[in-house]
């Protein structure tokens with residue numbers, strides 16, 4: 001019985017993920033080096049698109065088309081708070097090809113892939129002269145430790161890698177596959193892990209929070225379910241607009257609004273804990289109802305990210 005369910009799941013996923021490769025070239029990020037603009041925000045962010053994959057719309061948007069394709073992005077978010085810069089997620093890093101060969105089993109590769117060209121966050125920052133302008137990246141915060149978010153951890157050996165304490169269990173026991181936290185990415189003993197100390201301070205409907213700079217501009221909240229230590233980040237930029245980075249709690253804003261965060265077959269593969277995921281989505285919808293002006297940023301949502309623009313453009 002289990003094998004029939006698995007077969008059905010694989011066939012369903014095949015229909016959704018097996019997008020033809022010819023679509024790949026269109027939206028490929030440009031490889032030209034562009035300098036960081038001088039009028040940077042006090043508090044703001046820039047989206048580093050490291051890779052993408054074309055998938056069936058139905059996978060990402062409830063009621064979406066089975067023939068139409070849309071992009072799923074693999075993005076890192078560069079966040080600036082006054083003199084400090086940090087990343088929220090890394091997307092794909094410099095070693096992604098070798099990591100994928102080591103930790104994505106052959107049978108899963110048709111369904112969970114990324115397309116060339118890969119432009120690692122480190123490379124984009126170096127090309128823009130980021131590290132020659134007395135700027136450093138002190139920290140990389142992971143929304144969670146899955147392979148398509150932690151792929152660039154090894155590219156930032158100088159940074160502390162911050163995660164929720166509940167995520168450490170996955171880091172200590174890496175696993176392979178699409179819902180895995182890969183040893184090839186997060187298994188190195190040299191990584192300087194920093195467990196985030198959440199406090200019992202309610203914030204925007206969340207019972208626990210961590211106000212990183214104690215000025216209310218960058219606030220982390222636990223959003224368990226997709227993984228035990230999944231977290232979200234609220235960022236209040238210079239304009240006063242609040243952005244909520246939600247990792248993989250849902251793949252698109254459309255899906256959240258429809259109350260159907262992920263296509264069932266995909267959720268069965270990647271979401272660790274169904275009931276907790278459901279709770280986190282319900283909490284997210286409640287917060288959004290309270291504050292309809294909040295801008296949600298799922299890690300993979302290309303529609304939202306296209307609208308905001310990409311590095312070296314800043315959202316202020």
Ligand SMILES: [Zn+2]
Pocket residue numbers: 144146226248270
């Ligand atoms: Zn994930």
